[in-house]
Amino acid sequence: MPASLRSWLLNRVVIAYLLAAGLMVIGGLLVPNFLTFRHVMTVIQASAFLGLITLGQTVVIISGKEGLDLSVGGIFVIGVILAAAILRGNDANLPLAIGAVILCGFVLGLVNGVGVSYLNISPLIMTLAWGTATSGIALFSTGGNHIGKASPLLETIGVGSLSIKIGSPGISIPWVVVIWIITIVAAQFILRRTSAGKTLYGIGANNRAAALSGVRTKLFRMTVYGVSGIFSAVTGMLMLGYVGEPNINLGSVYILPSVVAAVIGGISFAGGTGSYLGSVAGAIFLTTLDSILATLQLGEGGRQVTIGLVLLILLFSYSRKKQEE
Amino acid sequence: MKSFQATGVKKRYGGAIALHGVDLAFEGPMVCGLVGANGSGKSTFARICSGETSSDEGSLSIDGKHTVIRSPGDAKRHGIVHVHQHLSLIPELSVWENISLGNETHSFGPFPNNRIAKDKARLLLDELDLADLAIEEKVYSLTSEKKQMVEIAKALLQAPRLLILDEPTASLGYAHVEKLFKKVMDLKKEGVSVIFISHRLWEIVRLCDLVYAFSNGKGAGVVDFQTQARDENLIVPLVTGHAREENAASGSRNRPASEETTLELQAASHDLDVCGVSLKVEKGEILGIGGLADQGQEELVLMMSGMLPRTQGRILLEGKEVRLRHPREAVRKGIFLVPGDRQKDGLFMNLDIFENVIYPRFPMAAAGFFLDVKSLFRMTEGLTKKLGVNPPNPRNVVSNLSGGNQQKVVFAKWLQFTPKLLLLNDPAKGIDIQAKDALYLLVRELADAGTSVVLYASAVEELRANCDRVVIMFEGRIVDEIKGEQITDESILTSSLTKGVCND
Structure with a gap:
């Protein structure tokens, strides 16, 4: 095998996509109709919600200093209920809702940023605590009741599809997936081709060298947590479009998968390396696995055991590879 | 028969020779001083005596008997204890725990007797005239001066016959230097010899009986204060005299005084x-x-x-x-800094030359938000060629470069500006002579x-x-x-x- 092909195949991002594709094929063998275009799109649509949250998680981990955001679930739920409460089923409120959700996500994320960056609290502790607190705020402010609901346009975005006339029946791509694809392209561009993206990789790779180059590392890292908050909250709003009515239990399922997806995609907790493209593959992998297990009707216990084992095997083989390097 | 004798001690680290055959001997109990410029081999010699590193050639003898010291444990068995220039205390432990660490008294099975340890620590600190230092205090809360004194107390607990003090006074204020000197004199009366390393000649003159000067890894002379006058001018020429072989003036120094x-x-x-x-x-x-x-x-x-x-x-x-x-x-x-530790402060070691060189542009907003990668790459290529970075391809990861080339990358970061x-x-720390000359040019x-x-x-x-x-x-x-x-x-x-x- 030529050296260039070999090094390309050993690239963590490539491995992550091969894994996701392989899992899709396994799904096709085990489950009838799993590999139809429609079903694959459904899986990718479900991946999009995880994938968008994972973008925030990815930039936080790249920013280094043991970066981690476990508050994504809590801020996500705040996004869900805030959007529902403002929209109340009326499209006219959509601009206000979008603005409020973005602002709220940013401010809630900044709280993490202040704790981590300026108060030197460990990201694990800080975001875990703040995630718990924001979930509590969600419960407290609604009293557990459904207040408001999605507007028709948001629901269209959440469940509807963009139809493209190719061939006789045409294909349809869910709007959520369209949004995700645009986000992936934009994120990739910003991370690779702008000052902000390069600055991010620098503070993750060597915080002191970045500071000596003139970067306000504390301010920058704080902002990174704020940006992660935006992605969580906005994804919550999209999820409201998908489910229609607010539900405060939606967020917790994304907390650990968002970390795991980034890790499968090749992000290192040391910071300063990795790309969002890898996390995208990680999100698709996890969602596909979940989907296969759900259709196999293993039951909740069997599902969790299987997911746990698959992750252990993956992480084990990754750490082996790292040692060899 | 000398109580301590080292003969022909040689040591090389990779290509650099730290010691080219040093001889040293004294009749104890005595305070023997070691002086010399930075990097003259004093600390290396001390580390060899205490078994922390091994000599390539040469021998040690104690009380006339040939002695092989391969590890700090060997040294300890021969009563040689080394107090380091860089402190070896554990900050989270208390003063008495640090002092007794590795020298616990066991009165019952594997369990160390803490009361004995505390009593001994108290006694040692009192002997050092440090009655005000609480033994329960955590070491991290101490001043560097107090830490140094605890370090010395820790060494004294091991009842040394030869105590090596490597620049102990560098972090001590005047009062504590006096306390240390008093203790050293007491030790000598008790029959303990001390090797005392210091840059401060007046301390050497006051404390030592015999002084060995080191220069570039060689013995540069001996002054015996038992027979000669205690005068630091006897030592200065030994340290400076033949310190450097080449002495060429650079010639470009006659710069007219600037008004600005x-x-x-x-x-x-x-x-x-x-x-x-x-x-x-x-x-x-x-x-x-x-x-x-x-x-x-x-x-x-x-x-x-x-x-x-x-x-x-x-x-x-x-x-x-x-x-x-x-x-x-x-x-x-x-105002640009080329930091002392280029790996820790100067470079992103796992990124390539290009990413490293253009990085300072971002905080200065000199690159704009959207990057013109092509022109930045050409600019970087120009800089690496001008500075002679080898290999010049900006896509090389910095960690694969030699120290000198890494330092050139650090310079390139700043030379794109004025x-x-x-x-x-x-x-020039840790880079070879050619790269050094190129940098200074x-x-x-x-x-x-x-x-x-x-x-x-x-x-x-x-x-x-x-x-x-x-x-x-x-x-x-x-x-x-x-x-x-x-x-x-x-x-x-x-x-x-x-x-x-x-x-x-």
């Missing part, structure tokens, strides 16, 4: 490391900062770069006061083009060969200034060793 001042410090201080330093750096001047190791030179440089905060005083850049609270402010004003003031913190070119340079170098000849003016620091203060033709290895070393002695 780039940077001015007015009584600037950083805690106790830099105390009220006032100095001016002229436009196009290369100003050296010399002195013994750790006299606040690096802190001074870091303060000018905005890395360390100023606790007092003012800094003026081209006549205007600047605050320099963060490196960002310095960088934006054209530096007003370039701060060099020991820039570059620095001279920059200075000729109008950049002011502040150079801290641990090696005296780098200061001598490259500076227009050298200031000597001692305990955070500037104690001397040497200009133009007067700059020689000898004048810098003599000033470092003798100035500022009794200013307190």
Whole structure:
């Protein structure tokens, strides 16, 4: 095998996509109709919600200093209920809702940023605590009741599809997936081709060298947590479009998968390396696995055991590879 | 028969020879001093005696018996205990736990007897005249001075027959130096010999009976105060005399005095490391900062770069006061630092040359938000070729480069701008002679083009060969200034060793 092909195949991002594709094929063998275009799109649509949250998680981990955001679930739920409460089923409120959700996500994320960056609290502790607190705020402010609901346009975005006339029946791509694809392209561009993206990789790779180059590392890292908050909250709003009515239990399922997806995609907790493209593959992998297990009707216990084992095997083989390097 | 004798001790680290056959002997009990410039091999010799590193050739004998010391455990069995220049205490443990660590008394099975340990620690500290130091206190809360004294107490618990003190007074104030000296004299009366390493000649003169001078890994002479007068002038020529073989003046030093001042410090201080330093750096001047190791030179440089905060005083850049609270402010004003530890502070080791070189553009907004990768890449290529980075391809990951080439990348980061003031913190540390010469040639070119340079170098000849003016620091203060033709290895070393002695 030529050296260039070999090094390309050993690239963590490539491995992550091969894994996701392989899992899709396994799904096709085990489950009838799993590999139809429609079903694959459904899986990718479900991946999009995880994938968008994972973008925030990815930039936080790249920013280094043991970066981690476990508050994504809590801020996500705040996004869900805030959007529902403002929209109340009326499209006219959509601009206000979008603005409020973005602002709220940013401010809630900044709280993490202040704790981590300026108060030197460990990201694990800080975001875990703040995630718990924001979930509590969600419960407290609604009293557990459904207040408001999605507007028709948001629901269209959440469940509807963009139809493209190719061939006789045409294909349809869910709007959520369209949004995700645009986000992936934009994120990739910003991370690779702008000052902000390069600055991010620098503070993750060597915080002191970045500071000596003139970067306000504390301010920058704080902002990174704020940006992660935006992605969580906005994804919550999209999820409201998908489910229609607010539900405060939606967020917790994304907390650990968002970390795991980034890790499968090749992000290192040391910071300063990795790309969002890898996390995208990680999100698709996890969602596909979940989907296969759900259709196999293993039951909740069997599902969790299987997911746990698959992750252990993956992480084990990754750490082996790292040692060899 | 000598009580301690070392014969022909040689040691090399890779290509560098640290010791070329050193002989040393004394009849105990005695205080034997070791003196010499930085890197002359004193500490290496001490490490060999205490088994922390092994000699390539040579032998040790104690009380006339040939002795092989392969490990610190061997040394301990022969009663040799080494107190390090760099402290080896565990900050989270208390004073008594640190003192007894590795020397516990067991009265019942595997369980150390804490009461005995505490009593012993108390007794040792009392003997060192440190009655006010609580043994329950955690070590991290102690001053560096107290830590050093605890370190000494820890060594004394091991009941040494030969105690090696490697620059113990560097972090001690006057009062504690006296306490230590008193203890050393007591030890001698009890029959314990001491090898005492210090840069401070007046301490050597007061305390030692016999002094061995080291120079470039060789013995440079012996002074025996039992027969000779206690005079530090007997030692100075041994340390400085044949310190350097080559002594070529660089020739480019006769720079006409400039009217313009780039940077001015007015009584600037950083805690106790830099105390009220006032100095001016002229436009196009290369100003050296010399002195013994750790006299606040690096802190001074870091303060000018905005890395360390100023606790007092003012800094003026081209006549205007600047605050320099963060490196960002310095960088934006054209003050650039080449840090002492390029791997830790200077470079992103796992990124390539290109990413490293263009990085400072981002905080300066010199690259814009959207990057023109092609033109930036061409710019980087031009810089790597100009500086002779080898290999020149900007896509090479920095960790694969040699030390000299890494340092060139650090320079390239700043040379894409026009530096007003370039701060060099020991820039030639760990790089070979050719790369070193190339770097200093570059620095001279920059200075000729109008950049002011502040150079801290641990090696005296780098200061001598490259500076227009050298200031000597001692305990955070500037104690001397040497200009133009007067700059020689000898004048810098003599000033470092003798100035500022009794200013307190």
